[in-house]
Structures are given as C-alpha cells and as structure tokens.
Amino acid sequence: xxxxxxxxxxxxxxxxxxxxxxxxxxxxxxxxxxxxxxxxxxxxxxxxxxxxxxxxxxxxxxxxxxxxxxxxxxxxxxxxxxxxxxxxxxxxxxxxxxxxxxxxxxxxxxxxxxxxxxxxxxxxxxxxxxxxxxxxxxxxxxxxxxxxxxxxxxxxxxxxxxxxxxxxxxxxxxxxxxxxxxxxxxxxxxxxxxxxxxxxxxxxxxxxxxxxxxxxxxxxxxx
Amino acid sequence: xxxxxxxxxxxxxxxxxxxxxxxxxxxxxxxxxxxxxxxxxxxxxxxxxxxxxxxxxxxxxxxxxxxxxxxxxxxxxxxxxxxxxxxxxxxxxxxxxxxxxxxxxxxxxxxxxxxxxxxxxxxxxxxxxxxxxxxxxxxxxxxxxxxxxxxxxxxxxxxxxxxxxxxxxxxxxxxxxxxxxxxxxxxxxxxxxxxxxxx
Numbered sequence: 001x002x003x004x005x006x007x008x009x010x011x012x013x014x015x016x017x018x019x020x021x022x023x024x025x026x027x028x029x030x031x032x033x034x035x036x037x038x039x040x041x042x043x044x045x046x047x048x049x050x051x052x053x054x055x056x057x058x059x060x061x062x063x064x065x066x067x068x069x070x071x072x073x074x075x076x077x078x079x080x081x082x083x084x085x086x087x088x089x090x091x092x093x094x095x096x097x098x099x100x101x102x103x104x105x106x107x108x109x110x111x112x113x114x115x116x117x118x119x120x121x122x123x124x125x126x127x128x129x130x131x132x133x134x135x136x137x138x139x140x141x142x143x144x145x146x147x148x149x150x151x152x153x154x155x156x157x158x159x160x161x162x163x164x165x166x167x168x169x170x171x172x173x174x175x176x177x178x179x180x181x182x183x184x185x186x187x188x189x190x191x192x193x194x195x196x197x198x199x200x201x202x203x204x205x206x207x208x209x210x211x212x213x214x215x216x217x218x219x220x221x222x223x
Numbered sequence: 224x225x226x227x228x229x230x231x232x233x234x235x236x237x238x239x240x241x242x243x244x245x246x247x248x249x250x251x252x253x254x255x256x257x258x259x260x261x262x263x264x265x266x267x268x269x270x271x272x273x274x275x276x277x278x279x280x281x282x283x284x285x286x287x288x289x290x291x292x293x294x295x296x297x298x299x300x301x302x303x304x305x306x307x308x309x310x311x312x313x314x315x316x317x318x319x320x321x322x323x324x325x326x327x328x329x330x331x332x333x334x335x336x337x338x339x340x341x342x343x344x345x346x347x348x349x350x351x352x353x354x355x356x357x358x359x360x361x362x363x364x365x366x367x368x369x370x371x372x373x374x375x376x377x378x379x380x381x382x383x384x385x386x387x388x389x390x391x392x393x394x395x396x397x398x399x400x401x402x403x404x405x406x407x408x409x410x411x412x413x414x415x416x417x418x419x420x421x422x
Contacts, residue, residue, distance in 0.1 A: 008328030008379065009356045013349035016364050019411045023342050025266050030237035035340070036261035037243055037253065044252050053330055067236040069331060069346040074236055077243065087246060095242035096234035125310050126383040154381050156328050158355060170384050171311055190382045192313075201356060208375040210355050213382035 003057035004064045009158035009201070031070040034077070041077040045084025049126070050180035054152035055079045128187035130172045135216055136191055140166045143222040144193070144214060152180040155218045159210075162200055163222050164193040167211055175215055188216040270339035271410035273304045274387060277337060278413065279404040281314075282392045292316060295387065299337060309336035309385055315378070316389045317415065322373050323388050324362065324415030326354040327380040334385035338410055345414065355379055365416045378415075388415040395421040 007013075026032035042052050055076040056064070063075040081087040136142055146161035154176045168191070175186035190213050197205040234242070247253035277299055281288040291298040295314040299305065312334050315323040327333065328351050333341040344350055344365070353361050358375050362368070369375065378386040390412040396404060399422075411417035 005329055007348055007352040010348075010352045013347075013352050016349045016353065016361050017344040017347055018365050019342060019344050019416065021409070025270070025340055026262065027343075028237065030240040032262035032266070033244055033258050034236065034240045035265075036258040037240065037247065039261070040247070040253055040257065044247065056330060065348070069343070071236045074240055074243065078239075081243075086250070086252070091246065092239060092242055093234060095246055096238040099242055099245070100234055100238050127310050154329060156379065156381060158328070168313075170313075170382065173383050190384065192384070194376075206357060206359050208358055208377065210377045210379055212379045213384045215382065 004059060004061055005053070005057040006157050008156045026070075034070045034074040038073040038077040041081050041086075045080040045086055047080045047084065048179060048182075050152065050174070050176040051182075052076060052080065053154075053176070054180040055083075057152065126174045127171045128174060128185065130187050130189075132188075134169045134189045134191075136166050136169070136189075136219060136221065138166050138169060141222040142166055142191070142193060142214075142219040144212075145218045145220070149177065151177060153177050153218075155214065156212060158200060159193075159195060159212050159214070162195055164195040164199070164212075166191050167194040168192040170213060173215075175217060177215075177217070186217075190215055191219065193219070265335075265340050269335060271337075271408075271413065272405070273302070273339075274334075274337035274410070274413045275405045275408035276302055277304070277314075277387070278389060278408045279401045281389055282404055283401040288389075291389065299387075304336045306336050308332070309334055310383050312337065312385045312387055314387045314389050315376075317391050317418075319391065320373055321376070322369055322415065323376050323378055323386070324354065324358060325378045325380060325386040325388060326351060328352070328355055329381055332380040332383075332385065334387050337387055338413060342410065344416075362416060365411075367417055388413050390415075390419045393419050393421040 042049065056072055059072060059075050064072045078087065078092050082089050141163055143163050144159045144161065145155060170190040170192060172187045172189050175188055178184045178186045192211045193214050194209050194211045197208045200210065244253065244255065244258065248255060277291065280302065281291050287298065291314050295312040299312055317323055331341050331346040333345060350361065355377050358377050359369060380386060390408065407419055407422060409417060409419065412419045
C-alpha cells in the first residue's frame with residue numbers, strides 16, 4: 001500500500017552502518033524475547049506471515065522507526081494480538097507501566113479469542129503447486145503495475161510502471177495481497193524481473209541492475 | 224530507556240516486551256521455555272556458519288557447486304539446513320566482473336537457515352532505501368570498492384524467494400581444505416557487501 005515499510009529508493013536516511021564482525025544476534029535480552037513472541041503472536045492472533053508484514057506496513061512512523069527493528073516487530077505483534085482479540089487495546093502499555101513503577105491501572109477486561117472466528121488457511125509455508133502454466137517466459141519484457149493498491153502489496157513503489165525482463169520463473173506462491181486479508185491464497189507464479197538502473201532512476205543513474213520478485217498479478221506483457 | 228513515570232509516558236520496548244510475555248503466559252498461550260529455546264537456537268545453532276559450510280563445499284566440490292547453483296534449496300538441504308525463511312533459496316555466484324548483493328526494501332527478508340537472523344545494518348532504513356538506488360556508493364561506504372567494470376546486480380527480496388551469494392574464492396587459498404576454508408567465509412560476503420579475504 002506504499003506505507004512506511006516501502007523504503008526502496010527513498011532518501012534522507014544518511015549513511016549506512018558498516019558491518020561489525022562481533023555484532024551479537026541480540027544486543028539486549030528483550031530483543032530476542034520480542035522476536036520469539038512476535039513469531040508466536042502471528043499464530044496466536046490467527047494471522048499469517050503476510051498479515052504480519054501488512055501489520056508492519058500499517059505502523060505509524062514512530063512505531064516503525066523509533067525503537068528499531070525489534071521495536072517494530074513488538075508493535076506489529078501488539079497490533080495483531082489486539083486485532084485478533086487476544087489483547088484488549090491499551091492493555092499492553094497498561095501492564096508495562098504497572099511493571100515499571102507499580103502504577104495501578106485498570107487494563108479493562110482482557111479480550112479472548114472468538115471461538116466462532118473462521119479458521120484461517122493453515123497450509124505450511126508459502127509455496128504452492130498449481131496447474132496453470134506461467135503467463136510469462138524468461139527473456140520476456142514485462143511492465144510492473146502502476147496502480148496504488150489501498151491494501152497490502154509486495155509490489156515496491158519504485159518499480160511501478162517500469163519495464164523489465166523476466167530473468168527467472170520462480171515457484172508459485174501464495175499471493176500476499178489477498179492472503180494478508182484472509183481473502184484466499186490465490187497461488188500464482190513469481191518472476192524475478194531484472195530492471196536496468198536507467199529505467200528506474202533515469203539516465204544519470206549509475207549503471208547497475210535490480211532484480212525484484214514480482215507476482216504474476218503485478219505484471220503485464222510489454223511489447 | 225524509559226523507567227518509571229505515569230500514564231503519559233511511553234514504556235520502554237524492554238518493559239513492553241516483558242509485559243507482552245507476562246500477558247501471554249498468564250493466558251496460557253505461551254510457555255517461556257519456547258521463547259528461551261527460540262533465542263538459544265538463533266544465538267548458537269542457526270547462523271552464518273551454516274552458509275559458510277555451504278560455500279566451502281561449493282568451492283571444493285564442483286558437482287556440489289553445480290547442484291547449488293541449479294537447485295539451491297535442495298543442495299543446502301543436503302547439508303541439513305532448511306526451515307523457516309528458507310523455503311526457496313536461490314544461490315548466485317559472484318565473479319571478478321559480476322557482483323550480486325542482497326537487500327529487502329519492503330521489510331528485512333533474509334535466508335535464516337544459512338545466515339541466521341539479519342544483522343543490524345541489513346535492517347537499517349538507509350541500507351534498504353539506498354541499495355537499490357546507488358549500490359556502488361553504499362558498498363563503498365561499507366568498505367567494498369568495486370571498479371566501474373564490475374556489473375552490479377541488486378537482489379531485492381520481495382517474495383518468499385531468498386538469495387544467498389556464493390562469493391569468489393580468494394587467490395592463495397588453493398591449498399586449503401574445505402574445513403580450513405569455512406572460517407574465512409563471512410556473513411557479509413554471503414550477502415554481497417564484502418569479499419572473502421585470504422588468511
């Protein structure tokens with residue numbers, strides 16, 4: 001949907017951080033626990049990985065950026081658990097404040113998962129075998145869609161409307177745009193599409209290429 | 224870190240994480256030992272050492288190298304590596320004239336079974352935003368200067384396909400065994416932001 005998560009080609013971020021060989025996996029203990037709890041929260045809230053990525057994309061700028069990667073995971077976990085009626089709105093912060101200073105606050109009635117909620121598709125993983133043949137072939141010119149979908153998408157803004165060449169046909173996979181909303185898996189082929197830097201960024205760009213994995217629904221044939 | 228304060232203060236991420244765990248444990252939805260086991264697994268078992276073993280084998284076994292480049296997921300599975308965030312791994316080879324580097328502009332997708340969890344620079348907005356727009360400059364900032372004759376291909380991981388770079392084997396390592404090569408191979412080289420150096 002072109003939310004905060006769609007960063008490709010955006011400016012104003014400054015220099016990159018050079019790698020450190022001795023960087024710990026988790027610099028602080030909470031980061032490991034937040035990671036594990038978020039992965040558990042996907043299932044506990046009845047979501048899937050596409051819905052998790054869509055939750056990340058719907059965070060506001062502060063929730064996405066201020067406490068880094070692990071902070072944004074924690075905030076997405078909270079969003080999924082509230083939307084999945086496992087946590088009440090505000091309950092997490094109320095408990096955190098109570099932990100910090102004994103401040104007593106009524107967190108409200110804890111929500112419970114609705115037993116009548118639909119059981120979301122739970123097939124393992126995202127790859128699927130489909131009967132249809134791929135619509136596009138290696139070497140074919142394709143144009144990425146130029147729409148601006150209101151909901152979840154894995155079509156990065158910086159390739160929309162641009163023409164590339166199919167470099168490889170990847171296995172069919174669940175379509176995130178509908179799977180994130182529990183509107184069906186719509187499995188379809190994924191294509192590694194190669195874009196020239198000058199196509200994406202203009203004639204003055206340095207010369208290089210970018211490949212992007214694009215779902216069949218995002219692409220149209222281009223003569 | 225925020226400590227204390229009233230209802231108007233935002234609790235720290237550490238406190239909010241503790242609160243989340245407490246709430247889920249109270250409801251009987253999470254066992255803290257599951258959290259402990261996850262952390263231990265990614266701190267000790269699943270990391271770039273797995274990928275280094277894959278690369279060292281590819282450098283010393285031409286048949287394996289062919290299989291790895293043709294069917295990455297299956298070849299990696301031969302060494303016992305697979306699972307979450309590794310459903311379909313594609314391996315690409317770096318050469319003196321063709322350089323691949325991996326990014327995920329939409330989140331921080333990364334091949335967990337072979338490289339572990341992503342490092343901080345990979346998740347940083349500057350890396351995610353700039354790698355697809357000015358890779359030569361970004362790589363130089365990270366310490367890798369590539370000549371103008373080197374063709375750069377940036378691999379943006381926007382689906383469940385995961386990329387692993389097979390780095391160049393450095394000159395002067397011809398006498399080293401597979402086991403002796405493993406410690407030379409770094410995570411950064413397997414993402415494509417560095418080269419492997421001879422010892």
